[in-house]
Amino acid sequence: MVPDRARRTQHGERYVAASDTRSASAPGIPSAFRLALLLPLVAGAMLPGAFAGGGTRRWFGGRGEGQRAEAQAAKDAAAAAFYELDTAQRGLRISIETITAVDSSPEARDAVAGFEALGRRIDQVSHVYITAVDAHDLDRDELDAATASRARTELTRAKDELDRVKGELDRFEAGLAPLLGRAETQLARLAPAVERARQALRGASDALDAVREGGLRADDLALRLARLGPELTRLNEGAGRHGVPETLQRADRVLRDAEAVRAEAERLPERAAEIDRRLVSLRTRTEALTTRTEGVEPVLSELRRRFSLDCWQDLQHVPEQAAASLAQAGERLGEAGKARAEQRWPDATSLLSTVRALLDSTDEAVSAAGDRLRRLEAVAKDPDAEVDRARFAVRDAQRLAMDGRTTPDPRHAAPLDQAVARIDRAVASLEGRHPDYWHFLTELGEVRATAARVVGQIREERGGGAGH
The missing domain is CATH 1.10.8 (Helicase, Ruva Protein; domain 3)
Structure with a gap:
């Protein structure tokens, strides 16, 4: 015997030449749907000639013809149910593919398993339907009333089974709504997200070009931008190769990193100018503190002359400590100037922060000596x-x-x-x-x-x- 699935396929292939422009059935759904749709049309095309008296088929009048007509109506109804189930399964398959393209959660895997189980049920009821269609040639001249009645019963039963499974499929599809909604949302985000990432890369590249035209090298930014090249290649390869969730994550990451490069490139001229201003300001402050430090020793002499040891002994090393800090600040300023000339912006910024900290501590120590003398003079008075x-x-x-x-x-x-x-x-x-x-x-x-x-x-x- 020919296997059931092969019988369904062979059954449909007889009508391929006369089929409509619908695409081939999805895996697991045979071409026999075309048979169910076309058989009523073939029978309808034959009937007028028979009633016109031009055919050679022997017709039975009365009850026999009524049974034939009822059997044909049952066949038409079963064919319509078969087509509705086919259409619904095709639509559901698209929904499942949409979900699996985006979602790998246990819930999504359960949905796939449920769809496969439904597919097996559809195969079973399709087998019943095709068997019923193949078993009865309703156009046969010798069709008797009993055979026509039996055909009507079997085809009606097949239609009822098709309708029942169609109801199961509809309920299953309704239960997929949350999963499908999330999947469609992610798919809707995909193309815009990838395009935004590409635009961000172009924007970063343009900003970097503008900075270089202004005489700034921005080598570190250029390196960061170059590292995004392979990511752009993967984006261009598409979600079909890398998956929708991973592609969305990659697009978001590329967008974020490219925007950061662009923003830093656009700020670079101002950053360079700010470093220049800080170099000048800290040099000036260093010179001023050097002058103020020279006045600490006279203040200490006054403290030693007028007040007890406990009033000033914690300050006696201020001149030496201040001089050492100022010397160190001067060295760091020189290194910062060199880093600025070489456009090593992070190094220049770090060195200037070190200089500022040294000057702050020196300023505090130098000020403490003068403040101590003023407070002691006030309290003594x-x-x-x-x-x-x-x-x-x-x-x-x-x-x-x-x-x-x-x-x-x-x-x-x-x-x-x-x-x-x-x-x-x-x-x-x-x-x-x-x-x-x-x-x-x-x-x-x-x-x-x-x-x-x-x-x-x-x-x-x-x-x-x-x-x-």
Whole structure:
């Protein structure tokens, strides 16, 4: 016996010459669909001649002809159901291919397995239909009423099976809507994403050309752009070779990297000008700090002459440290200038940042000597002013601690009581021939800091709903 699938194919091939312009059936769906569509047409073309009395076929009148007509109608209905199922399966196959082109998730794999199972069911009902069509020649002259009735029954049963499987297919297709929607969204993104990546590469290349025309080499940017060349080749090879998700990711990556190159190329002239400005500014600042450093030694001499050792001993190495830092800053400035001339922009930027850090620390140290002398002179002239500032800060904190209370919270009262004692000790430390005014200033500064911490703690607790 000829296998079922081969029978379906052979059955359809008899009508290939008369088939319409539809494309060949998808794998798993035989050409016998064409048979189902064309047999009614062939039978219809034959009937007029028979009724006109010009044919030689022997017709049975009455009930026999009625049974033949009913069988033919059942055959036409089955053919229509066969065609609807074919059309639906073709459409569903396109949906499945769309999903698998984009999605490799377990959900997508389940959809493929479900479609294959449906294909097997369609093969089964198609076999039933083709067998019924092949078993009964409704145009045969010798067709009797019983045979026509049996043909109608078998064809009607085949149609019902085709309709039932068509319903299963429709429900399966409806369940694919979320997967298909996501897949179509990604496919819709594909062409625009690839085109945007190409445009970004062209934009980066144009920007780089413009920079070079201005005399800037931008070798590092040119290298980064060259590394994107293989990625463009893969984009041009298409999603058919590399897959839709990977192609979308590649397009996004190329777009991002190319845009970064373009942006940096467009900023490069301004970056070069900024480096030039910073070189000039830092050279000027270095010269100014060199001059200021020369004035540190006289300040230290004044401190040594008028105040005790503890007031200035931490500053005695400032001149040497400042000179070393300035010398190092000068070396780095020279290296930065060379990097600028060679258009090594990252190196130039890094070196200038180092110079700025060196100058900042030097400026702070040089300023500290002068500030120390001014503060010590002020406190030596009027120590009570510092004492009053510290006592005011503590009293303000005490008033806040007692607000709405009959007794203060020990967590607040204890540090404030200690602060009062520190003020008294600091005042007492000024007695004697060589008072340590720097220790006095440091102690009172810490007293004010303690008061500020207590105030902050109280406000935080009360602001958060804590009880008084």
